[in-house]
Amino acid sequence: MPAFTDQIGRIISQANIPNRIISLVPSQTELLFDLGLEEKVVGITKFCIHPEKWFQNKIKVGGTKEIKLDMIKQLNPDLVIANKEENKKEQIEKLEKYFPVWTSDINNLSDAFDMIEKIGQITGTEKRAAELNKLIRKNFNEINFIGPRKKAAYLIWRNPYMTVGGDTFINAMIESAGFENIFINKFRYPETSIEELNRLNVDLLLLSSEPYPFGQMHLQELQPQLPNTKIILVDGEMFSWYGSRLLKAPEYFNTLRQLL
Numbered sequence: 583m584p585a586f587t588d589q590i591g592r593i594i595s596q597a598n599i600p601n602r603i604i605s606l607v608p609s610q611t612e613l614l615f616d617l618g619l620e621e622k623v624v625g626i627t628k629f630c631i632h633p634e635k636w637f638q639n640k641i642k643v644g645g646t647k648e649i650k651l652d653m654i655k656q657l658n659p660d661l662v663i664a665n666k667e668e669n670k671k672e673q674i675e676k677l678e679k680y681f682p683v684w685t686s687d688i689n690n691l692s693d694a695f696d697m698i699e700k701i702g703q704i705t706g707t708e709k710r711a712a713e714l715n716k717l718i719r720k721n722f723n724e725i726n727f728i729g730p731r732k733k734a735a736y737l738i739w740r741n742p743y744m745t746v747g748g749d750t751f752i753n754a755m756i757e758s759a760g761f762e763n764i765f766i767n768k769f770r771y772p773e774t775s776i777e778e779l780n781r782l783n784v785d786l787l788l789l790s791s792e793p794y795p796f797g798q799m800h801l802q803e804l805q806p807q808l809p810n811t812k813i814i815l816v817d818g819e820m821f822s823w824y825g826s827r828l829l830k831a832p833e834y835f836n837t838l839r840q841l842l
Contacts, residue, residue: 586704589687589697590666596682599706600661604654605630606646607665610686613698613825614663616714617707625657632827649673655680661704686824690754691722694824714826721832727760727839732785732812734761735774736821739794742773755821759835761786776807784811786842792818812842 586594604625605611611630614623625643626636641657644650646668654662659681664674666687677683684704686697695715702711736746736756746752748766756763764782765772779787787808789796801813819827820834 586684586700588684588700589693590685592683592685594661594682594684594704596661596704598660600659600682600704602657602659603661603663603705604643604657604659605663606643606649606669607663607686608632608646609819609823609825609827610663610665610697610701611636611825612823612827613701613714614705616826617702617705617710619705619707622705624659625654647673649677651676663701688751688824689749690751691758691828694751694828695719697824698826714829718826718828721829722758725758725760725832725835727836731760731762732842733764733783734786734788735764735779735782735784736788736790736816737774737794737796738771738790738792738818740796740800743775744771745774746770747772751824752821755831755835756788758831759821760839761788776804779808779811784808787811787813788816788821789813790816790818790821792822814838814841 584596588594601622603623605614605623606627608630611626612632615633615636626640627644627646628642629646631637643653647670662677662681662683664683664685666685674683688694688697698711698715702708734756736752738744738746745765747768747770749769753763753766764784789800796815801815805813820831
């Protein structure tokens, strides 16, 4: 029986290529679509908004943090795809008692490439996964930026303000976009404040569309408090989705830099 090791070191044995897959991770749901697994994905979360037709038609098994175990049991999957950060450990441990669960752990681009390759392997779509990785690498190699990197901070939450540290996937995307994360020496998602951002002389403040939906009103609220900082709204999916949405991120980063 073939065995597959996930990104947290657990071994999943599969006698056959899975035919009933549930995804608990929005960015990996989109990846499954781009791997051509339309007929095999039987359940997703309410946050799996891409592709639109799956969001409209696939069965929802709860959210990323609050999954519905009874509904998953009814769907009887032969593979569940999860993520160490996005899903709760205790919920995944419950699922593992009943179903094979493949869990990703992604903190940089290399982890994302590894995830795409390994999901290709366990779903029998190795060739398409390799093609996706090749194209993503090509696109990232074509990101254009010149001159010094602007000192940037990226906000993911409000009340309290929260940013991203150097050990996150978002940090890797900030660097890929040509910016310098001023919180690179912090871990995960530290709190920050207007006073700290002013003290650190941030050149650029990126307000993400997710998980907190920053909008124009928040930009207008912050700008007078950070008079020396350029503040812009950014698409959080381009900075935090580590599946096939990576195909689109380089072009977005190039366009973003042209606005500065």
